[in-house]
Amino acid sequence: MADELKTPLLDELEKGPWPSFVTDIKSMAETKEMPRDLLRQLEKSYEDKRGYWKHGGLVGVMGYGGGVIGRYSALPEEFPGVSHFHTVRVNQPSGWFYTSDAMREIIDIWDAHGSGLYNMHGSTGDMVLLGTRTEELEPTFQALTEKGWDLGGSGSDLRTPSNCVGPARCENACYDTMEMAYQLTHNYQDELHRPMFNYKFKIKMSGCPNDCTASIARSDMAVIGIWKDDIKVDKEEFAKYIDDGFNVKEFVVEKCPTQCISVEGKEISIDNSNCVKCMHCINRMPKALSVGDEKGFAINIGAKAPIVEGALFAQSIIPFMQIKDGDYAGLYDLIERIWEFWDEHGMARERIGEFIERVSLATFLEGVGLEPLPTMVKAPRDNPYIFYEEYFADEDAGEGEE
Amino acid sequence: MGDISVDQLAEDCYAIVAENAGQKKVKAGDLQKAMAAKYGDQIGRADVKAAIKQLMDSGRTVYGYFGGSSIELPHKEAAENQ
Numbered sequence: 001m002a003d004e005l006k007t008p009l010l011d012e013l014e015k016g017p018w019p020s021f022v023t024d025i026k027s028m029a030e031t032k033e034m035p036r037d038l039l040r041q042l043e044k045s046y047e048d049k050r051g052y053w054k055h056g057g058l059v060g061v062m063g064y065g066g067g068v069i070g071r072y073s074a075l076p077e078e079f080p081g082v083s084h085f086h087t088v089r090v091n092q093p094s095g096w097f098y099t100s101d102a103m104r105e106i107i108d109i110w111d112a113h114g115s116g117l118y119n120m121h122g123s124t125g126d127m128v129l130l131g132t133r134t135e136e137l138e139p140t141f142q143a144l145t146e147k148g149w150d151l152g153g154s155g156s157d158l159r160t161p162s163n164c165v166g167p168a169r170c171e172n173a174c175y176d177t178m179e180m181a182y183q184l185t186h187n188y189q190d191e192l193h194r195p196m197f198n199y200k201f202k203i204k205m206s207g208c209p210n211d212c213t214a215s216i217a218r219s220d221m222a223v224i225g226i227w228k229d230d231i232k233v234d235k236e237e238f239a240k241y242i243d244d245g246f247n248v249k250e251f252v253v254e255k256c257p258t259q260c261i262s263v264e265g266k267e268i269s270i271d272n273s274n275c276v277k278c279m280h281c282i283n284r285m286p287k288a289l290s291v292g293d294e295k296g297f298a299i300n301i302g303a304k305a306p307i308v309e310g311a312l313f314a315q316s317i318i319p320f321m322q323i324k325d326g327d328y329a330g331l332y333d334l335i336e337r338i339w340e341f342w343d344e345h346g347m348a349r350e351r352i353g354e355f356i357e358r359v360s361l362a363t364f365l366e367g368v369g370l371e372p373l374p375t376m377v378k379a380p381r382d383n384p385y386i387f388y389e390e391y392f393a394d395e396d397a398g399e400g401e402e
Numbered sequence: 403m404g405d406i407s408v409d410q411l412a413e414d415c416y417a418i419v420a421e422n423a424g425q426k427k428v429k430a431g432d433l434q435k436a437m438a439a440k441y442g443d444q445i446g447r448a449d450v451k452a453a454i455k456q457l458m459d460s461g462r463t464v465y466g467y468f469g470g471s472s473i474e475l476p477h478k479e480a481a482e483n484q
Contacts, residue, residue: 054481058466058474063458065465076483083483134482155471156429190451194458195471196430340447343431348470 005029007039009046025117034115034131037081041073052079059086059134061141065195067151068137084133088114088140089126089152091185091192094178095165096121105147113140123218124202125162126152156199156349158191163205164212166225172282173207174225174295175323180205183328188335197339198346198355208291209279215303215314220352221335222300222314227292230272231282238288239266252281296322301338302353312353317365319375334368341367406444411437411453419463419473427472430454 007022014020022039029036045051056070069087076083090106106127110116115131122128132140141151152160161184164170166177184203185192191201204215207225215222241248248268253261257278260271268288270281282289299321300314323331338352341364346355356364365372415433422428430451437450454473457463466474 054483055468056479056481058464058477058479058482060465062461063455065458065467065471070467070479070481072481072483155465155467157471190455194430194451194455195465195467196434196451196454198429198431199470343434348429 005036005039007043010039010043028116032116033081034085035081035117037073037079038085038115038117038131041075041079041082044075044078053085056084056086059137061137061151064141064151064193066154066157066193069154070134082131085115085131086134086137088129088132088137089122089124089154089160090129090144091150091152091160092121092125092127092162094163094181094185095168096125097165097168106144106149109140109143109147113143124152124159125204125213126160151193153192153200155195156197157193157195157201158188158197159200159202160192161185161188161203161205162213164207166205166207170207171286172210172225172279172291174227174291175207175297177205177207177223177225179326180223180323180328180331187328187332191339197343199349199351201339201352203335205297209277210283216300217303217311217313218305219303219314220301221338222303223297224300225291226277226296226298226320228294228296228320229292231270231275232290232292233268233270234288234290235267238268238285241285241288242266246285248285252284255280255284296320299334302351302356304351304353308349308351309354309357312351312357314353315361315378316373316375317370319373337368406441406449408449408452408456411441411445411449412456414440415450415453415473416457416462419457419475423475423477427466427468427470428474429470429472433473 005026010022013022025035025039029039041052052074054072054074056072059070060066060068067089069089071085071087073079073082073085107116107118110118110129113132113136114129117130119128119130144150161181163177163181166175167173168178201221202219203221203223204213204219205223206213206215209224209226211222211224213219215224248263253263257280258274258276260274261281262269282291298316299318301317302312303314304312318334321331342352342355345359345367346352350358361376362372365376414437418433418436419428433454434447434450437445457473458465461476463473464476466472
């Protein structure tokens with residue numbers, strides 16, 4: 001079999017210093033038809049400069065509208081091994097913590113029912129099992145659920161919530177990202193498995209403004225840990241940085257975006273009222289500086305990658321929120337108000353960020369019942385010829401007083 | 403929920419999906435709006451969600467995906483390979 005696999009163009013992708021997916025797939029092509037035909041079809045695509053996949057459309061498991069992405073080869077006679085090549089998304093554990101036994105479990109299932117190829121992880125966070133046939137979908141699903149796994153989201157649904165490791169391994173975590181991802185995933189099982197939105201909706205949770213899940217750029221709803229009080233300073237540890245020759249002025253003071261740090265000898269002073277919580281100083285001097293004690297999270301909404309419209313960053317709608325005594329009711333209420341308004345007035349394939357751009361932030365806030373705040377301002381207004389009724393009301397009132 | 407049962411809503415939803423089969427992709431939101439228009443305050447969003455769930459779990463309808471998720475009658479895809 002091995003001598004039939006001639007892939008000169010793909011072989012070029014093995015020559016660099018970096019790991020090669022071609023090498024990985026070849027390692028399985030000796031024993032399985034699906035990886036072998038996958039390489040052969042890909043080589044043909046490179047030769048012909050066109051893709052040979054057809055969207056599968058209507059494949060999945062009974063009752064679920066997400067979790068399976070259907071693909072068929074457009075050349076099934078030539079490449080029968082990939083005639084069907086469906087992808088299965090498996091809901092990852094919070095923070096991507098696995099035992100080696102759990103990983104073996106997944107891989108054994110996929111070796112038995114699919115190509116054996118997988119990605120750890122997709123951009124939403126799921127484990128992505130690549131390539132199986134339609135008749136293997138239900139058996140795969142059954143094998144996964146028997147071991148306690150479930151499918152993730154796909155299509156116009158709530159995509160699998162994902163989070164950073166949070167307090168499990170990180171001292172900067174301002175809230176329990178692991179717990180929140182777990183709670184959201186369980187509370188919104190219907191929304192995750194049964195597409196009911198205008199388009200996809202991603203929630204990502206980062207424990208601090210370092211935003212290790214890149215939620216601010218990659219999720220419709222970014223939940224980012226934040227603190228309200230002052231950065232904590234360990235004076236002894238700070239002095240050690242100075243004693244060890246660390247150039248605080250160059251690497252910290254001058255890099256502070258709001259210039260709110262000053263250093264005199266071995267003393268550091270921070271004007272916390274001007275701190276924007278960029279995390280730079282804490283990241284550079286983690287032993288001396290740490291996040292404050294009054295911790296919570298901010299909610300930002302509307303990020304997306306460029307597909308229909310251009311890329312969008314999320315913008316703040318809730319500057320500070322806390323989960324107290326494990327009560328998520330307030331967060332659920334907010335999420336459901338957002339979904340309801342977007343569902344009612346959004347257009348098909350319109351992400352929430354695009355929706356807000358279309359209807360305006362003011363309309364959106366009114367629709368979901370939020371008060372406008374200065375923190376919601378993304379940029380200074382660039383048109384000076386805007387007048388509000390309140391201005392005239394103030395003027396009228398002022399005239400009377402004068 | 404008033405006198406309108408989930409079974410009744412499921413039948414109403416199924417009728418809309420069947421009526422539009424092959425012509426228009428029906429989305430969950432379309433069914434929500436149609437049921438709200440028909441029954442008003444007698445039903446809530448959760449009732450329609452339950453009705454759709456019943457249709458899916460029974461296999462009378464399936465989820466499709468072409469430019470957004472839709473609710474469809476089971477059928478063979480044109481793209482499907484044997």
